[in-house]
Amino acid sequence: MTTLFIKNMVCNRCIMVVQNELDKLGFDVKNIKLGEVMLAKEPTPEEKSNLDKVLIPLGFEIIDDKKSRIIEQIKNIIIDLVHHQDNDIKTNLSGVLSSKLYYDYNYLSNLFSEVEGTTIEKYFIAQKIEKVKELLVYDELSLSEIAFRLNYSSVAYLSNQFKKVTGLTPSHFKQIKVDKRKPLDSL
Known part of the structure; x- marks a missing residue:
């Protein structure tokens, strides 16, 4: 099994669109959620290229570098908390991010600010x-x-x-x- 990280998946409709494109290309999708697709096997470079060709015009893209994946995961966790979990924001945001991503919050905060030009809190x-x-x-x-x-x-x-x-x-x-x-x- 392998996981692909996909940028700009922000809602259930995004999941549906990406799932549809993966199905059309014949990928064996085991699980799909905001920003992540779990495939049965590692795609070949050609399959990845074909996937990029259909995803980019739709506003999505495969994320290959580690820092970008972490940023996208932070965004997806926040979007899920705010838009899909009514009144479940009671826990401390830093604690939620640290426990879900297995990184110290200071590292996540500094990385997010450095890459995005804004704070996680903002x-x-x-x-x-x-x-x-x-x-x-x-x-x-x-x-x-x-x-x-x-x-x-x-x-x-x-x-x-x-x-x-x-x-x-x-x-x-x-x-x-x-x-x-x-x-x-x-x-």
Whole structure:
């Protein structure tokens, strides 16, 4: 078995698209999740090249170097925490990343900052704010319910952080009804 790491897989639709392309090319996929594909056998250089040719136009790419793989894994863990695990963000982010990636958090933090030009914490906040925007646009939850769901200590803290990142209050954002959300892979 071998694992391929794929950049920009940020949602279940991404998993479905990559799975579909792998199936078309005849790969024996054992498991697929955000950013990772487990194959029954190591692909030949030609198979890897063919896979690259179909993935790149779709916005994905195979990651070969170790540092890029770690960065992508950090992003995928954060995206999964924020967008797919309602109110499970109660644990310490540094602890979650360290335990899932088996690296000291200081190493992960320094690597992320060096490569991405921003901190893990700022990336995490950006993801949370995008989730807040999504929930505000859906207009199904109150701000208090959104704060609880995303594990903010208070509505005031959520509002302050939202304004700091977007320049708007959540209520003003909701009023203008303009979808100012960004695709997750562009954060």
